[in-house]
Amino acid sequence: SAVISQKPSRDICQRGTSLTIQCQVDSQVTMMFWYRQQPGQSLTLIATANQGSEATYESGFVIDKFPISRPNLTFSTLTVSNMSPEDSSIYLCSVLSSGANVLTFGAGSRLTVL
Amino acid sequence: AQRVTQPEKLLSVFKGAPVELKCNYSYSGSPELFWYVQYSRQRLQLLLRHISRESIKGFTADLNKGETSFHLKKPFAQEEDSAMYYCAQTGGTSYGKLTFGQGTILTVHP
Numbered sequence: 001s002a003v004i005s006q007k008p009s010r011d012i013c014q015r016g017t018s019l020t021i022q023c024q025v026d027s028q029v030t031m032m033f034w035y036r037q038q039p040g041q042s043l044t045l046i047a048t049a050n051q052g053s054e055a056t057y058e059s060g061f062v063i064d065k066f067p068i069s070r071p072n073l074t075f076s077t078l079t080v081s082n083m084s085p086e087d088s089s090i091y092l093c094s095v096l097s098s099g100a101n102v103l104t105f106g107a108g109s110r111l112t113v114l
Numbered sequence: 115a116q117r118v119t120q121p122e123k124l125l126s127v128f129k130g131a132p133v134e135l136k137c138n139y140s141y142s143g144s145p146e147l148f149w150y151v152q153y154s155r156q157r158l159q160l161l162l163r164h165i166s167r168e169s170i171k172g173f174t175a176d177l178n179k180g181e182t183s184f185h186l187k188k189p190f191a192q193e194e195d196s197a198m199y200y201c202a203q204t205g206g207t208s209y210g211k212l213t214f215g216q217g218t219i220l221t222v223h224p
Binding site for chain 2: 031033041042043044045048058092094095096101102103104105106107108
C-alpha cells in the first residue's frame, strides 16, 4: 500500500493565524482525502482533494476555511485558515489504493490552537 | 444520513477471554463495512473488511443485514490486541468517503 508522509506532525498555533499541512505520497494515487478527528470524537471527512480542480467539500466544511490544493497525483495540502481553539484537532491525509479500494492513512497532524 | 454506532467507548477483557466489539450501521442500501485499528503510537490501519470474509489476527466480523450489525469478534484476546478500534462504512459513492463510528478502546489485561 502507499506510504504517506504528513507534516507537520504537530504544531501549536495562535488564534487567527493559518497553518498549511502537507501530504506526500510515495506513489501516484487517484483519490486523496482529508479527515479531521476532534478531541474525543470520531473521524470526519472534510473533503476530497481533486487533482487539477477544486476540492469537493462535505457538508459543514467550506473552501474559505479549509482551502485544499492538489497540484499532482502525489501531493496535497490542507490549510486551516483563521484558526480558533475549536480547530484543535488531528488532521489526517488518506489515499485510496487503486485496485484494493482500501483507505490508507497518514500519521496525522495534531494541531493545537491557543 | 449514514450513521455508525459503536456503543462501547471502553472495553476491558483478560488475556484468553473472548472479545466482541459491537458496531451497528444505518445505511439502507448495500454498504461496505470495515474495521480499522489504531495501536499505540501507530497510524490508523485497516484490520478487515466484510467483503473479504477473512480472519485477520484472529479477528472476524460478520455482516448481519437483518440487525444492521458488523460486530468484531475474537475467541481468545491477546495483550497485543489492546488498541482503538473503529467501525466504518461507505455508502457506495466512494470507498474513500467513510463514515466512522466513535471508536472503542480495547484493553486486554494480562
